[in-house]
Amino acid sequence: MPPKNEFLHYEALGIARLLRTRALAVPFYQRSYSWRTDNSASQDVDEKQQVVDYWSDLQASFVNRTSYFLGTAVVARAGQDGRQLVIDGQQRLATTSLLIAAIRDKFFDEGEEAFAASTQQEYLGKFDRRVGADQPVFILGVEDRDFYDRRVVQRDGTAVPTNASQDLIENAYAYLKEQIGTFASQAGTGWRDRLNDLVLWLDEDVQVVAIDVATEADAFLIFETLNDRGADLTIADLLKNFLFSQAGPRLDEVRDAWVATLANLDIERVGNQRFTDFARHLLSSKYGRTRERDVYQRIKGVVNGAADAVAFAQELKDASRLYYALLSADSDYWADFESTVSDAANVLVELNLEQFRPLMLSVLSTFSHEEIERFVPALVSWVIRGLSVGTLGAGTAETAFSEAAREIRSGIVTTTDQILADTKVGNLVPDNQTFASAFEIWRVTRGALARYLLRALELQERGEREPELVVNSDVESVNLEHILPKSARANTWPDFTTDEQKTFVHRVGNMCLLQKGPNGRIGNKSWSVKQPILGASSLKLTNSTANETNWTKGSIDHRQKVLAQLAILAWPRTPRA
Structure with a gap:
């Protein structure tokens, strides 16, 4: 062990030897195990299969009898119970432990208990007389x-x-056990020697550079330097390690705020997309639209030293509670507001759009309680109007929302009316005539959005107050019915060509809500079958479709014009009184 007053000590050694000669622990604030064996659980076909790559590379290097370099491992000497804290390298160390455990299990399975016990005691768990078990x-x-x-x-x-x-x-673990079984069988009767050689090779020739530093803050400073280009690291990894490296003697404060941030966001492990979105939207609300690739550099530009690190970490903690409220109407943040506000928040959650989140963060951070109660329902109307005319394209809309958010934080804009009148957000929200014209031809392919629109319009038709705040609470009992079916047959719907079916099937005027029982019976049936069932509905807008003697292109156009006039009232441009 190097002298305690030495800032940095490093040595190259086998990764298994690092496990064998050190007592190591992953700090509580580091992310959990994240290496995958496949991408079947991911939406991303390019998701890395790190465990597969790890074993493939190791096996090839072993067969060719060449040394293999696994990178650096950064550890801090100031650990608990005499253990060193692993700041960088925990995924490689954990996977190597699983590989060694697979080798141990093979020894046990084949009756080689001495080799199994030796492998266990040296690399996995040492017997502790105080507890009577391997630790x-x-x-x-x-x-x-x-x-x-x-x-x-x-x-x-x-x-x-x-x-x-x-x-x-x-x-x-299961994958590596399977691979070790195959690896051993390839050696025939010499399997034991081959596995023993593999363990020794991991101990001597699969090398890492272990960097020892005196404190956690020093470790994060080294990690930050090693990873300055951000290769293969998530935004959360980079941000956390940069803040920790800047924290100096105030590391505990930054660390506590970091842990609270993750808890507020309900993140199971550091580094998922939710944190990245949160960091980007927070920065966008403060400095203007920030792209994901610019998050890390922007933070490095505003945090310099311990005081800045503590202040920014505290801001993350405070803002993360607000951000979670944007993702869940069940957040306790909404408990202090009128039910109409939480209903509006729920609608925004269901719409599942990101562009307006920087604006909402600034509003929730800055506006008065009363003004927030005006803003959130108004935003619902603005979003629906913007969706209908296509002004909410991700880049343009997020830029406008982010600029307005920055003006709110600077104190230039202090009310909902000002957002609409004095910022570029107003350009995204069409006037009544433009909205009605767009609504008359609106095609909606998202079932949840179509269902919401029809529920709100139904309430508007019934004269309900604030119909735009309706929540889809009964999706299990009410279905979305396409009157002209999505799979319409030419013999039952002769008035529509194939191209016309594609054009009209997702028009709002072609859709209605219907209880599940009747809907199940009419599916792709003809208009003559659907008409009496729709006419029996207790929903006014559904019932009224039965007044048509035949369901044609003209029927859809006419009905959608009627709905467009209701839409003007259901989603007003200016905040309700």
Whole structure:
């Protein structure tokens, strides 16, 4: 161990030797295990399969008898219970532990208990007389440590994953056990020697550069320098490690605020897309539209030293509670407001748009309680109007919302009326004539949006107050019916050519709400079958469709013009009194 007063000490050593000679722990604020064996659970076909790549590269290097470099591992000496804290390298160390555990299991399965016990004691769990059991040489993060200890170190087959990161550990463990079985069988009767050689090779030739520093703050400073270009790191990784590196003696304050931020956002592990969106939208609300690729550099430009790091971390903590309120109408933030406000928030959540979030962050941070109650319902109307005319394209709209957000934070704009009259947001919200003209030909392909529009219009037709705040609470009992079916047959719908079917089927005027029972019976049926069922509906706008003797292009156009006039009233441009 290097002298305690030495800022930095480094050495190249085998990754298994690092496990064998150090007592290591992942700090509670680091992200959980995240390496994958496949991308079946991801929407992204390019999702990395790190465990597969790890084993493939190791195996090729072993067969060719060449050394293999796994990068750096940054550790701080100031750990708990004499352990060093792993600031960088935990994914590689954890996966190597799983590989060694797979080798140990193969020794056990084949009756080579001495080799299995030696592998266990040297690299996985050392026997502790005080507790009468093996204690892990490497302790994972808080969400994974108990499962890893039971399932991997103690070989407890009854341990069941209870979260996503534990599923990843289980999958990686199973994959590596399968690969080790194949790897051993290729050596025939010499399987034991081959596995023993693999362990020694991991101990000596699969190398990392271990960088030891005195404190966590020093470790994050080193990590920040090593990863300055941001390769293969998430926004959350980069931001966290930069803030921690800047924190100096105030690291505890920054760390506590960071942990609270993740809790406020309900994030299971650091680095998912929710945090990235939050950081981008927060910065957009302060400095104007910020692209994802610019988040890290923008933060580096405004945080310089411990005081800035603490202030920004506290801002993340405060803003994250507000941001979660944008994602969930069940957030306790809305408890202090009238029900109409939480209803409006729920509608905005259902619409699932991101462009206006910077504006909402500024409003919730700055406006008075009363003004927030005016703004949130008004935003619902603005969004619907903007969607109908197509002004909410991601780039243009987010720029306008972000500029307005910045003007709110600077004190230039202080009311909902000013947002509409004095900022570029007003350009996104069409007047009544433009809105009606766009609504008359609006095609809506999102079922949830179409269902919301029809529910609000139904309430407007019934004379309800604030119909735009209706929430889709009964989606299980009411279906969205396309009167001209999406799969219309030419013999039952002869008035529509194939191209006309594609044009008219998603028109708002062609859709209505219907109870599930009747809807199930009429599906792709003809108008003569649908007409009496629609006419029996208790919903006014559905019932009125039965007045048509035949359902034609003209019927759809006429009905949608009627709905457009209702829409002007349902989603007013100016805030309601």
